Amino acid sequence: MNIVVLAGGNSTEREVSISSGQGVCQALRERNHKAILVDAYFGKESMDGELFSEKYDTEQAAAWMRKQSNNLEEVMKTRQEFFGPHVLEICQKADIVFLALHGANGEDGKVQSVLDLMGIKYTGCGPLSSGMAMDKGITKMVFEAKGVPTPKGMTLEKGECSSYLSDYGMDFPVIVKPCCGGSSVGVCIAHNQQEYGAALMEAFSYENQVVVEQFITGREFSVAVVDGKAYPVIEIAPLEGFYDYKNKYSAGSCVETCPADLPASLTKEMQMYAEKGYEALNLQAYARLDFLMEEDGSMYCLEANTLPGMTPTSLIPQEASVIGMNYPQLCEKLIEVSLKKYQ
Incomplete structure (x- = not known):
């Protein structure tokens, strides 16, 4: 199969995504697939040459992606669109896209929506379920409604919530985390009011919604x-x-x-x-x-x-x-x- 392993992106989990993508791409090539590694955010400078070549250097592609990471913040200041040059064109030429993105813009259903609209097949969940699972507040509500045990908690809005935990009928310790973050970025445990205030400030620095739940x-x-x-x-x-x-x-x-x-x-x-x-x-x-x-x-x-x-x-x-x-068999299984x- 001709497979695009889509990785990188512009989330706080970019580096982890590159590692995932590199591993998956190499594993699929070991299984005789023509897999290539594509940076969702920085794309490919040109479409020249054979895309799905027998001779392909996955390590070199990953190294190029890591080099681009040095410019990520600067590029994000001046560019609004997510997909880099030729990304969607390349994805259209694949039999399937293996999504190795993590975090915002990759795991939240946005990329999945675009691929669906363009008729591009991809691995993993669809847009709606991806978005629901990405939002820890929605996940908690769904779990509670469906009888899946989950810690007591609540979702707070930036600028509209009390900074005192007692106002919500909860006791310390609690865990505070951005609503839609991943890889535990911005997650803090608070044992007292002072730590709670600092935890809220940290979580709200990433997003406008945070989840506070009883620490287990x-x-x-x-x-x-x-x-x-x-x-x-x-x-x-x-x-x-x-x-x-x-x-x-x-x-x-x-x-x-x-x-x-x-x-x-x-x-x-x-x-x-x-x-x-x-x-x-x-x-x-x-x-x-x-x-x-x-x-x-x-x-x-x-x-x-x-x-x-x-x-x-x-x-x-x-x-x-x-x-x-x-590992290579698992990568194939997830495609299957x-x-x-x-x-």
């Missing part, structure tokens, strides 16, 4: 759901703090165990809630749902990630390896289940 002390888990079926549960145990941006992307900062060391009954329960959350948000193809579990076994679904990290060592590849699927949307 417990073990952290994640469950991939592929084509509606839950994969093995993985536990993430940060050596320090919680699973924030630093711990997610710093080598050796977490111990990841898959399958998680849990009684069979709790494993099945968590997988059941992962599938239920996937269904509640009307997700398609694949997603990853994150959980916290207290000592007594009470579990809470925090959010759904519709374009989760896809580096070779990311969580979903680890879960897939437990059921005998290597995504194509069902178009049947």
Whole structure:
């Protein structure tokens, strides 16, 4: 297949996206697909030459994308459009686009809407479900309505909310996070009023809506759901703090165990809630749902990630390896289940 791996973009998760895209592109080429890596935001300077060539240097393409990152802020000051030169033209020539974008403008349904309007096939969820899952406030409301356990919380608007937690009937500690951010960027734990004020300021520096929810002390888990079926549960145990941006992307900062060391009954329960959350948000193809579990076994679904990290060592590849699927096979599997949307 001729495949465009679309990565980069202009979100706070650009660098993670490039790593995902590089890994996916290389893996698909190992499976004899003609995959190329395209930067959604910076595009390609010309359409000269053969696009889907047998001879293609994925590392060189990723290095070029990382170099462009140095100019990202300057370009964003003067350019309004998201897609770079020739991006959509190139995508139209592919059999499918593998979305390796993360965060705003990639994971929130905007790119998916454009691709749908242009008749371009792509991996992952559609626009509506992507947008719902990206918004942690909406996700929380849907989970509560559909019986998926989630921490008590609320959505606050910048300039229209009280800075005192007691006004909302909640107690410390709480976790404060941007409503539509990813990779735990801007997420803070507040144990008292002073920390809460600082956490609100930090979260509101990213977005005009933030989610405040009861902080759950417990073990952290994640469950991939592929084509509606839950994969093995993985536990993430940060050596320090919680699973924030630093711990997610710093080598050796977490111990990841898959399958998680849990009684069979709790494993099945968590997988059941992962599938239920996937269904509640009307997700398609694949997603990853994150959980916290207290000592007594009470579990809470925090959010759904519709374009989760896809580096070779990311969580979903680890879960897939437990059921005998290597990384290149997983990349192919995600294309296979995504194509069902178009049947």
